[in-house]
Amino acid sequence: MNWSFQLYSARKFQPWEDVFAMVAKAGYAQVEGFGGLYDDPPACAPCSIATA
Secondary structure, three states: OOOEEEHHHHOOOOOHHHHHHHHHHOOOOEEEOOHHHHHOHHHHHHHHOOOO
């Protein structure tokens, strides 16, 4: 089973690159965005980065 992390929970802990690194290190395989990210597409650019 893959767990996902809701990015709204980390909205005050940016930059997003650091958040994604921490979430991946914790073992999460997926993230769920929220309205604030979709209102600012350049801010969501790190969302498209896949990690192995």
